[in-house]
Amino acid sequence: MHKKETTIYDIAAxxxxxxATVSRALKDHPAISKKTRDKIREKANEMGYQTNxxxxxxxxxxxxxxxxxxxxxxxxxxxxxxxxxxxAASDAGYHLIIMQSFESEIKxxxxxxxxxxxxxxxxxxxxxxxxxxxxxxxPFFAKNIPVVFFDRIxxxxxxxxxxxxxxxxAGYQATRHLLNNGKTxxxxxxxxxxxxxxxxxxxxxxxxxxxANRSFxxxxxxxxxxxxxxxxxxxxxxxxxxxxxxxxxxxxDTCAITIMHYLQKNGIKIPEQIExxxxxxxxxxxxxxxxxxxxDYPGEETGIKTVNLMIEKLNTKHVEPKGKQIxxxxxxRIRESTNxxxxx
Amino acid sequence: MHKKETTIYDIAAxxxxxxATVSRALKDHPAISKKTRDKIREKANEMGYQTNxxxxxxxxxxxxxxxxxxxxxxxxxxxxxxxxxxxAASDAGYHLIIMQSFESEIKxxxxxxxxxxxxxxxxxxxxxxxxxxxxxxxPFFAKNIPVVFFDRIxxxxxxxxxxxxxxxxAGYQATRHLLNNGKTxxxxxxxxxxxxxxxxxxxxxxxxxxxANRSFxxxxxxxxxxxxxxxxxxxxxxxxxxxxxxxxxxxxDTCAITIMHYLQKNGIKIPEQIExxxxxxxxxxxxxxxxxxxxDYPGEETGIKTVNLMIEKLNTKHVEPKGKQIxxxxxxRIRESTNxxxxx
DNA sequence: TTGTATGCGTTATCAG
DNA sequence: CTGATAACGCATACAA
Numbered sequence: 001m002h003k004k005e006t007t008i009y010d011i012a013a014x015x016x017x018x019x020a021t022v023s024r025a026l027k028d029h030p031a032i033s034k035k036t037r038d039k040i041r042e043k044a045n046e047m048g049y050q051t052n053x054x055x056x057x058x059x060x061x062x063x064x065x066x067x068x069x070x071x072x073x074x075x076x077x078x079x080x081x082x083x084x085x086x087x088a089a090s091d092a093g094y095h096l097i098i099m100q101s102f103e104s105e106i107k108x109x110x111x112x113x114x115x116x117x118x119x120x121x122x123x124x125x126x127x128x129x130x131x132x133x134x135x136x137x138x139p140f141f142a143k144n145i146p147v148v149f150f151d152r153i154x155x156x157x158x159x160x161x162x163x164x165x166x167x168x169x170a171g172y173q174a175t176r177h178l179l180n181n182g183k184t185x186x187x188x189x190x191x192x193x194x195x196x197x198x199x200x201x202x203x204x205x206x207x208x209x210x211x212a213n214r215s216f217x218x219x220x221x222x223x224x225x226x227x228x229x230x231x232x233x234x235x236x237x238x239x240x241x242x243x244x245x246x247x248x249x250x251x252x253d254t255c256a257i258t259i260m261h262y263l264q265k266n267g268i269k270i271p272e273q274i275e276x277x278x279x280x281x282x283x284x285x286x287x288x289x290x291x292x293x294x295x296d297y298p299g300e301e302t303g304i305k306t307v308n309l310m311i312e313k314l315n316t317k318h319v320e321p322k323g324k325q326i327x328x329x330x331x332x333r334i335r336e337s338t339n340x341x342x343x344x
Numbered sequence: 345m346h347k348k349e350t351t352i353y354d355i356a357a358x359x360x361x362x363x364a365t366v367s368r369a370l371k372d373h374p375a376i377s378k379k380t381r382d383k384i385r386e387k388a389n390e391m392g393y394q395t396n397x398x399x400x401x402x403x404x405x406x407x408x409x410x411x412x413x414x415x416x417x418x419x420x421x422x423x424x425x426x427x428x429x430x431x432a433a434s435d436a437g438y439h440l441i442i443m444q445s446f447e448s449e450i451k452x453x454x455x456x457x458x459x460x461x462x463x464x465x466x467x468x469x470x471x472x473x474x475x476x477x478x479x480x481x482x483p484f485f486a487k488n489i490p491v492v493f494f495d496r497i498x499x500x501x502x503x504x505x506x507x508x509x510x511x512x513x514a515g516y517q518a519t520r521h522l523l524n525n526g527k528t529x530x531x532x533x534x535x536x537x538x539x540x541x542x543x544x545x546x547x548x549x550x551x552x553x554x555x556a557n558r559s560f561x562x563x564x565x566x567x568x569x570x571x572x573x574x575x576x577x578x579x580x581x582x583x584x585x586x587x588x589x590x591x592x593x594x595x596x597d598t599c600a601i602t603i604m605h606y607l608q609k610n611g612i613k614i615p616e617q618i619e620x621x622x623x624x625x626x627x628x629x630x631x632x633x634x635x636x637x638x639x640d641y642p643g644e645e646t647g648i649k650t651v652n653l654m655i656e657k658l659n660t661k662h663v664e665p666k667g668k669q670i671x672x673x674x675x676x677r678i679r680e681s682t683n684x685x686x687x688x
Numbered sequence: 689t690t691g692t693a694t695g696c697g698t699t700a701t702c703a704g
Numbered sequence: 705c706t707g708a709t710a711a712c713g714c715a716t717a718c719a720a
Contacts, residue, residue: 020714033689051713053461053462058396060715063398073427074426287605363698363699368699399698400697402712
C-alpha cells in the first residue's frame with residue numbers, strides 16, 4: 001500500500017512541539033509566535049505536509065463544499081450558470097460538487113441524499129421535479145443547511161431563497177413581439193409545463209394573446225423536451241399543418257434554431273412566412289440566418305447571484321430571515337431583419 | 345445552533361446493540377443476521393439517520409470523489425465532456441468536484457492543491473499549463489492517486505494516462521479538405537500554441553501544406569483565444585488583408601462561426617470567396633448558413649472514457665501498469681454546399 | 689505563548 | 705453473529 005501520510009503529529013514530533021501548536025501555526029492563529037510559526041511552516045513544507053480537509057471538516061462541521069443539482073449540465077445556459085457559480089464559489093473559498101438529475105425525480109432525490117451525506121455546507125438546485133412540493137429537501141431544512149433554488153423553482157418554494165427571472169413576463173414579451181409584428185396564428189413550443197418555468201412562459205403567452213383579443217387554442221401549444229431531435233420532429237409536423245402558423249414562440253434557442261433550419265430546408269421563408277422567437281440568448285442565436293429574436297436570460301449572473309445569496313445565508317445562519325427572492329432582469333433581444341412590412 | 349445529528353451510537357443505544365453492529369448492518373455486512381439488520385434499518389429510518397460520508401472517508405481513506413480541473417466549463421465541448429463524466433462517475437458511485445483554471449497556471453495549481461487536500465480518489469485534468477512538465481501533480485503521483493489527462497495533455501505526460509484525439513491528424517484533414525477544394529491561401533486561426541492541442545493542429549496544417557507543395561507562411565497563423573470577441577477582431581483584420589485568404593482553418597467552431605458571420609456581413613461570399621473550416625462539431629455548426637465543415641471531436645465519449653479509465657486505475661491501484669493512452673476517433677464533417685466547382 | 693485532553697462519526701481489528 | 709476498542713487527522717476548551 002502507499003505510505004502513511006504526514007500529519008501534524010509528525011511535524012510536531014520533528015520539532016518537539018505539540019500537535020495543537022502545529023495546528024494553530026498552520027492556520028495563522030494569532031496566539032502563535034512568529035518564530036515558531038515560521039519554523040513550523042518550513043518543516044511542514046519540508047516534510048511535504050498536506051492538510052487533510054476531510055478530518056478538518058469532520059471536526060468543524062464545515063466542508064467548504066457546495067452541492068449543485070441540475071437537470072443536465074451541457075446546455076449553453078446551464079453551463080454558463082455553472083461557470084458563474086464555480087467562479088463565485090471559488091472566490092469565496094468554496095468548491096462545487098455538481099450532479100445531474102436527467103429530468104428524473106428519483107435521481108434528484110438520490111443526488112440530494114448523497115450531497116447531504118457528504119455534508120455540503122449548502123445546496124443549490126434547479127429542480128427537475130414537477131411535484132409542487134418535493135420532500136427531499138426536508139433534511140436540509142431540518143438541519144438548517146441553506147438551500148437556494150435557481151432557474152427552476154418548485155412551486156411551493158417560490159417564497160424560499162431563489163434566483164430566477166420573471167418567466168411569465170418573458171413569455172408575454174416574446175409573444176407580444178410576434179403579435180406586434182402582425183402575427184396571429186402563433187404556435188408555442190415548450191417543455192414540460194409541470195415545470196414552473198414552462199408553465200409561466202405559457203401563461204405569459206396566453207396573457208399576450210388575451211390582451212390582443214386572440215383566443216387561446218390548446219392545440220397550438222406543444223410540449224416537448226426542446227431538444228434538437230424534438231426540433232426536427234416539430235418542423236416536420238409544422239409542414240403538415242393545415243393553416244400554417246405564421247409565428248412560433250419556442251421556449252429555448254436550441255430547439256428554435258433547429259426548427260428554423262429545417263423549415264428553411266423545406267423552403268419556408270423566415271421570418272416572412274413564419275417568424276420565430278427563442279429563449280435564452282445562446283451565442284449562436286445571433287449568428288443564425290436570420291438572427292433569432294430571443295429572451296436574454298443572464299446565465300452567468302444567475303450563477304453568481306445564486307452563490308452570493310448562498311454565501312450570505314452561510315454567514316448569517318442563526319438569524320434565518322425569511323426567504324429572499326432575487327428576480328433578475330431579462331432582456332428581449334429583437335433581432336430579425338426588421339425591414340419587412342408587418343402583415344398587420 | 346442546530347441540534348446534534350443522529351449517529352450510529354444513537355441508534356445503537358435505542359436498540360441496545362453496539363455501534364459496530366449498527367455500522368455493519370447499515371452496509372449489509374454479511375455477518376449480520378437479517379433480523380437485526382432489518383430492525384436497525386427501520387430504527388435508522390425512524391430516527392432520520394443520515395450517514396456521515398466525511399467520517400467514513402476519513403476512516404477508510406476513500407472519498408468516492410473525483411476532482412476535475414478544466415480551463416473553463418462553459419464551452420459546448422467542455423460541458424459535453426463534463427456531462428459524460430458526471431454520468432459515468434455517478435454510475436460508478438463517484439461524484440465530481442469541478443474547478444476552472446481560467447487559463448491560469450497558478451489557479452490550476454491552487455485547484456490541484458485543494459482537490460488533493462480534500463482527498464479526491466482521483467484527478468482528471470485538461471491542463472491550461474503551457475510548461476512542458478508541470479510540477480503540481482507530483483503529490484498525486486507520490487501518493488499513487490491516479491491522474492488522468494484528457495483533451496489538453498502536458499507534453500511530458502503524453503505517455504501517462506490520457507484520453508484525447510490525434511490533433512495533428514485532425515489539423516491535417518481540416519487543411520487537406522480546403523486544399524482539395526482548390527484553396528491555396530489558407531489562414532490558420534488558432535489558440536495558444538504553447539498548448540499541445542493547438543501546436544499539434546498547427547503541425548497538421550503545416551504537413552498538409554507541405555504535402556501539397558505549398559510553402560508555410562508564419563504570417564498566416566494567428567494566435568488568439570478563439571473567443572467570439574477574437575472572432576470579431578479577426579474578421580475585421582481579414583477584411584484588410586492585401587491578397588484575401590481564400591480559406592480559413594479555425595481551431596474551434598465558436599470562433600469560426602463568428603468569423604463567418606462577420607465576413608458575410610461585409611459581403612464576403614462563403615464558401616465561394618473564403619471557405620471556412622472549424623473544429624469541435626458544436627451543434628450549431630450544422631445550422632449556420634452555410635453549414636460549417638468541422639472536426640467532430642466526441643465530447644461525451646471523451647468524458648466517459650476518461651472516467652472509465654480512472655475507475656480502472658482505481659480498481660487496480662497496486663499493479664500500476666504503465667500509462668494508458670486512449671486515442672479516440674474523430675471525424676471530418678464535410679458540410680458546405682458542395683455543388684460548387686473547385687477552383688483547382 | 690504553548691500543551692493536554694477530548695471528540696467529530698465512522699470502520700476495522702480482535703475477541704468472544 | 706455481536707461487542708469493545710482503537711484509530712483516521714484535525715481543532716478546540718481548558719490549563720499551564
